[in-house]
Amino acid sequence: MALLAHKTALQPTQAQRQLLNQHCDFARNAYNAAHSDFKAGLEAGEFRSVYDLKKLFNQRKREVFPDICDLSQNAGKNAIHNFHDAIQRWKSGQNHFPKRKKHNSRSSFQIDNGVDSVKVSSEDSTHVILPKIGKIRLSEKPRWTGSVRRAVISRTAHRWFISMLFDVDVPDPPDTSALPVAGCDVGISALATMDDGTVYENPRALRTQERKLKRLSRSLSRKQYRSGGWWKAKALLARLLMRITHIRSDAHHQATHRILQGISALGIESLSVKGLMKNRKLSKALADASLGGFLVKLKYKAVRRGIRIVEADSFFPSTKRCSSCGYVKQKVSLSERHYHCGVCGFEADRDVNAAINLKQVASSTDETRNAVGASVTPTGVGWMRGRRKIKPNQALIHFATA
Secondary structure (H helix, E strand, O other): OEEEEEEEEEEOOHHHHHHHHHHHHHHHHHHHHHHHHHHHHHHOOOOOOHHHHHHHHHHHHHHHOOOHHHOOHHHHHHHHHHHHHHHHHHHOOOOOOOOOOOOOOEEEEEOOOOOOOOEEOOOOOOEEEEOOOEEEEEOOOOOOOOEEEEEEEEEEOOEEEEEEEEEEOOOOOOOOOOOOEEEEEEOOOEEEEEOOOOEEEOOOHHHHOHHHHHHHHHHHHOOOOOOHHHHHHHHHHHHHHHHHHHHHHHHHHHHHHHHOOOOOEEEEOOOOHHHHOOOOOOHHHHHHHOHHHHHHHHHHHHHHHOOEEEEOOOOOOOOOEOOOOOOEOOOOOOOOOEEEOOOOOOEEEHHHHHHHHHHHHHHEOOOOEOOOOOEOOOOOOOOOOOOOOOOHHHOOOOOOEO
16 A cells, blocks of 8 residues: 555636635635744743644634634644644754744635545546535546545635545556666756757746846836735746746656666766755756756656666766766866767767766666665776776776666
């Protein structure tokens, strides 16, 4: 048994939209009430438990929500439990003290009350049955079947989504040992380049919509705060931001699905996205490509398909190294898009050469990092981990092939 999530869009009626908005307000007020009660308890020298916070909120919730009988109490209860979980992480030093929730275009609430309190319609699997709200149409059928352990409903801009956690019986991944090995080099100009020359383009979602984004942001800043025109401008801006996110996510999913077809192992780079974002000249383009999200999707899909992911070491010279003879250049400028080896005369596209090197790492006997993150040193002669200069007579690198 395994827990797998599926997120899809909802198609509620106008009356259901109003109920969903009321549940969002209910959950937000419950969370903020627990936040205030907990801080008041700290000032009085009392560390209030989750049961104390729920009891205090239940005493005055009817004053804020007179029509609370029409709402599911699970939304408020789960919001207080979520606040308590944040407090536990704060106590352990994992994060800062939780902040109060604001009313914005991104609101959510958890409506389940245990296993099977939220059900997918057994007739055609195109509807979901929610407590106190009823049957709402789904944009697509869930890809998993089984008991629903958790259900979170969220709003982004003008659209509603539901994320359901299913308890499913997942079969063992297929045996892919007989399939070939591939290498993948990620970047900004091209989202991913394979060792066979296949290129998956970067949609540059932010760059293509940047002019419209500036215009809508300027329009919002000129409106009177919280006026009717301000809310309209804010909704238009939220829609555009959601569209940018969806364009980027769609490109990631399509590319990762195609990359992992018909292979047994994949060699990739070990990127420090946080460190790369410190580069002021590349940070905007890196954020637009969202390489961190791309690698996350690539890894979890590979685990489901039984494909081995091999991460090269952080200092592995995939771009500087010749994939034919192993010669490592001392420096390769960013403007040099075509790799030329001065020793053997090998020529190839810069990204294709790097992808071939990553394929050789994945094909070697010693992995640099396996799927669970355990690091081991690759087999190599004439190359050391770290930033040391390599002389021409020390430039050959030989990897043991599988």
